[in-house]
Amino acid sequence: MTTLREVQSTIEMLFPKRGAESWDAIGTTTGDPDAAVTKVLLAVDPVSSTVDEALDWGAQLLFTHHPLLLRGVTSIAEDRYKGALLARLIRGGCALHAAHTNADVVESGPTGTIFDLLGIPQGPDHRIPFEPLVDQPERGIGLVGDLPDPISLREFVAKIAEIFPVTAGGVRVAGDPEMLVQRVACCSGAGDSFLNHPLVTGADVYLTSDLRHHPASEAREQAKINGGKPALVDTAHYASEHLWLAGAAEKLAAAHPDIAVRVSTLNTDPWSWHIRQDA
Amino acid sequence: MTTLREVQSTIEMLFPKRGAESWDAIGTTTGDPDAAVTKVLLAVDPVSSTVDEALDWGAQLLFTHHPLLLRGVTSIAEDRYKGALLARLIRGGCALHAAHTNADVVESGPTGTIFDLLGIPQGPDHRIPFEPLVDQPERGIGLVGDLPDPISLREFVAKIAEIFPVTAGGVRVAGDPEMLVQRVACCSGAGDSFLNHPLVTGADVYLTSDLRHHPASEAREQAKINGGKPALVDTAHYASEHLWLAGAAEKLAAAHPDIAVRVSTLNTDPWSWHIRQDA
Amino acid sequence: MTTLREVQSTIEMLFPKRGAESWDAIGTTTGDPDAAVTKVLLAVDPVSSTVDEALDWGAQLLFTHHPLLLRGVTSIAEDRYKGALLARLIRGGCALHAAHTNADVVESGPTGTIFDLLGIPQGPDHRIPFEPLVDQPERGIGLVGDLPDPISLREFVAKIAEIFPVTAGGVRVAGDPEMLVQRVACCSGAGDSFLNHPLVTGADVYLTSDLRHHPASEAREQAKINGGKPALVDTAHYASEHLWLAGAAEKLAAAHPDIAVRVSTLNTDPWSWHIRQDA
């Protein structure tokens, strides 16, 4: 029998706590470390659909990227959705555990996985983190690296649209479709805080999510007096953080051959549809 | 069938939320507002013994004075006692709800009940709160009022020891046993923040709990140059906040005749025994 | 001859300063109050394209919704785009002035104009601001009001897509296309801070911009346990704040018949193209 405590240890080896930001709320949100675990479901978000999936399947652990209680709560009453989810998980005997910024910084985290899929070579000579960890400078939030060959922005975006899970909102782009891009900066999830980072302003294209009007507009205006770079490619936050789960599931399964591990295929992007406007 | 939501409404009428301090975490900590309630247990503290009692009896609501999550938490994992209590309550179908500073300020709250038991007359002419609510100046934290007749401090303390539930630590006193006391200042629970309040320094005796060395010492030194008043009487925090529960239970039962209401008689003072030193 | 100072007075009458948030940086960013003004260009954003348009046309005033220096700067050197724009405006003799949150709160501001175009009746009985000004409770940020008749969310979004200027990103929606909506909450620009506002959670649909994954996801999860409302409709920030400029231009022209007033038709949404993903 494998306990939650043993799975916690495996997760700690894969995505060590010390890699997490100080404001993060990683780890086990609910669950008994001594409980047995035979099925683990991985998902980006701890939301009603993925909780349903975990309980329907009989999982004892829902392992997500986003923590449910990122900010502290003083109530888990069931008229608040977070309280309702926690109560259902507890009644259903399913723990909840998150690897968030501690997953973002490792080689096999969301950004590293996107680089793998783009064919950018691995290793510290080829991938530089925006914010290296103090004691492990080859790891950190955000990465910059070079595609094997320059391609047009149009081709780059087409590749992203193909690699990433489908979402209603698709992919938004700022930049000339014909410009050549080779140096790629990427931060899975919300990466606006790095728009002025030298590794980003020095790249040909910045791939991230959740860019709002003002940061995007300011970055584009500054790009215009810097030769038009970097182009901006904005995907659904969910989409950019889904790809690494397959690799994490494999590693968990390898460490615990007695546990069934599954990656949720449910789309947890909040947007359900989209209307294109025609000029 | 009575729902938790209906009991919440009754509690709101008895101990309105707007009476609570801004830092407090009153209300429902766990529970589904639409669940049926047939048994309610009242207690000072949400701890393992009172949770046991509630679940053993089959209560659907544990109604306490102290909130379990006074400070926000980002995890309710079961290797932390608060997480373990919440999981047991959820599995046992028992909600948890607290009336804390919102109970302290009403006439029938802990301090008001102590005044009743001391025979201090009711009403705004006889009882002045230390910190009146802005819109209800007759209500507030802490009370000062006069005993019908002056008695010796020794007699006063004996009465307190008799009225209050028995605790291992008993009652500590600073002041001449023979001094006469009539004007009583009282703040149930931890009342050190009021030691310099004019209503306290103007009283003959201050009855409260959880006084530590420095605040008590400073108050006594200042008292010495102010004629020796107020004497200090320090009881167990639990003891001072238990007495009002009987009245609250009565009012809940009256509003919900179909609900069985019970006050826990378990002592939740953390101290289990005490050694007297002999000079 | 009309001076900038006189135009400032007109703008103050239309969009009084006291309506602005304390953190805002409205008013004249650059310009000499005694300079003559014969041409005024209105735009949402002070960016290179609208500055070009103003200077090419010979305008002496570029009047925008967004302030260029929302946060204070200690340098306007020309290797930063804001410095470069300011230098070009100063050399070209063109002032820059913003009406931002002071425009948001008036009846003819961005949100009010959207309500006009949706056919929601005018007046304080029909439009309630989220955050009423203390001294003018009928004005304020955000509005809630009822459409004359309920329509399907699909129809509502189609109408928005038609009314709003075309942008690459189109309109993203969360909610059942067939649900009926009548009560509309709207906050032009970035409205995520109001997602938990009772007037928003009590509406059928919330129309705003710049919603990111986490606020949108949390609002949708909470909506699911509240009957699915409100639906969320997310447009380009630029689009939601362009519509009121026509009305403002009219009012400025009426007050200053000797001034030529024009609304920029340039799209200042930073996104230049978009790729739809197919399932």
Next chain:
Amino acid sequence: MTTLREVQSTIEMLFPKRGAESWDAIGTTTGDPDAAVTKVLLAVDPVSSTVDEALDWGAQLLFTHHPLLLRGVTSIAEDRYKGALLARLIRGGCALHAAHTNADVVESGPTGTIFDLLGIPQGPDHRIPFEPLVDQPERGIGLVGDLPDPISLREFVAKIAEIFPVTAGGVRVAGDPEMLVQRVACCSGAGDSFLNHPLVTGADVYLTSDLRHHPASEAREQAKINGGKPALVDTAHYASEHLWLAGAAEKLAAAHPDIAVRVSTLNTDPWSWHIRQDA
């Protein structure tokens, strides 16, 4: 003739300033460094009774553990007891000097002395501070160490009651009297901030003072799911900080053979009597 300045130097050697917490107010509170010193009185607290004793005896220095002005004052008028004490000391030619957290951290400080009296072996292999000084890791606030042999909690508490000066409140205990204890964590004075420290939660018993309801209750609840450890033993704050004075007096006398050094035997615990409640 020995001056106060020379005594200050001796105190600095025994209890160096750099060991003090940043918030502490150690050192000379009142006194002229060039004044002659022939008699020194040591006490835990600078209160009226110990000031009387110092002046009656003709001491030129009252050396205490607790600083009189821990928080800054803008008045020493004599209608405040601190001002009255300072005026009496100045008129009586008696200086006041405190060694507080700088005494807590040294081997011969209050906690170290208690360990000596409990027979816990000396030296860094046997005593680990909770918070080691950065540059002297064998010193620090709080200590954990092992009794030579396990004894029952009942015996342990009896020994404490015997060793410590008698106070009205006696000793409060939380824990099974028959449990065996060997690993002792101790912090003289108010030690609640260390209740969650791993060295404390890993001990069999925690001996400290001034524990209030909530910290004690939370520690006991957590202990219950951790095998019942540590037990809590709460003594009078004064009592726990009196024992080291004898050693300090000896060292002062050895350094200054021309000075008469005396330890006050006055009990400065603020509580003058206590009532036991019977079940």
Next chain:
Amino acid sequence: MTTLREVQSTIEMLFPKRGAESWDAIGTTTGDPDAAVTKVLLAVDPVSSTVDEALDWGAQLLFTHHPLLLRGVTSIAEDRYKGALLARLIRGGCALHAAHTNADVVESGPTGTIFDLLGIPQGPDHRIPFEPLVDQPERGIGLVGDLPDPISLREFVAKIAEIFPVTAGGVRVAGDPEMLVQRVACCSGAGDSFLNHPLVTGADVYLTSDLRHHPASEAREQAKINGGKPALVDTAHYASEHLWLAGAAEKLAAAHPDIAVRVSTLNTDPWSWHIRQDA
């Protein structure tokens, strides 16, 4: 016999506490309220020379404008000058009491007295405070008012130099000596925080003390584009706050005919000499 307590009451009537700024430390710094007072010395500063004067004369009260302990202290040891002064005052039986910002705001305070000496009419129609007290809008810090007739700045400064006590540094002026001034803004002591106040920028001349390079330079540069006003006249801080003492002494003497009241004539400006540079 008059006690210090009675003198405190008189001071409270003349300069009520509620007029003081929240950061101020007015009132009795040292002294016993029940001590007899037969001689009172008034001075701007509690420094060694004025303490000497008070003790030499046998005063029981030194009443100053500036508080000795504006910021809280945790030591009054005598190797710090404030401790040395306090010890000397206590040994000499002389109390110390300050009326600072509570004196600044009343009609007969430092600024009001300067206005009297300049011949500016009294009363709320003629003197407007910069910062009116909430409940007494005719009182407040700083005043603006009109001289009976315009005079040249040269004449104005000559008058100030004549009225004010002589100090080594004399009077510094920024402004054309021949400009006419009639509207005078004045803040005794350090008035730089009001340099941008509309009542100051709207005056012909601003009379204050302790102006440093940057505030003075910025005010003058702004004045240059506002027609050269206000001129700045900077005197010794001591000088501007000495003049009101005569009036305060008179009022104290009138209230306490049995007390001898004297104003110190010692110059407590820290600067002892000055060198003029020749071009």
Next chain:
Amino acid sequence: MTTLREVQSTIEMLFPKRGAESWDAIGTTTGDPDAAVTKVLLAVDPVSSTVDEALDWGAQLLFTHHPLLLRGVTSIAEDRYKGALLARLIRGGCALHAAHTNADVVESGPTGTIFDLLGIPQGPDHRIPFEPLVDQPERGIGLVGDLPDPISLREFVAKIAEIFPVTAGGVRVAGDPEMLVQRVACCSGAGDSFLNHPLVTGADVYLTSDLRHHPASEAREQAKINGGKPALVDTAHYASEHLWLAGAAEKLAAAHPDIAVRVSTLNTDPWSWHIRQDA
């Protein structure tokens, strides 16, 4: 052709950015790095007179000690003097660049130049900074060093008055004119924050600017119980920061032989005249 970018590089070599305080706003305030520079004017202050001089002479760079925008601005409209200066500089094709605390810390900065003129030997053995840079401990704000021979304070001040540019306010002194001074502490500009620094209290005289009443008075009172040292010498802020410009101009000219470099001789002290008071 030399560009502004090349001059920036030279300034960076002379006065590296990493020497600046974190709150400072050094560097280029306005200007295009690619613009040609043929004439550079140096001045202490960016004010209307020095901007006039730069534009009249046809300079493309005004290089000052004080930054114009030390605190961030959200408007450079021309009814504020800073906006007016910036607009004139931009229209006149003249950049503005400041070296402030980054100049203060180098050997040839304002304080170092004063030491040179006083004949204090150069080098880390002879000049100790108050606050050494972490990585270059021989550099830092403030200096202490010894005159070759002791001289009277009177002679020292006479020398200062002769060396420093003439200002209306002259030089203020606190201390006995006949005392001998050899150890000189100096901080050009406003140095009050160092009045309690051991290197200052250990010096014979402290030379600085902008000392206000309270810091100067407190320092003098403390000096009185420390043997009268240090004396205080207070000059115009402008005067103390002018002397280093000649050396900076020389170095710039040496690095860029094709650029004409000139030091402004305009006095930018805000005080235009001064009246001496006679006893």
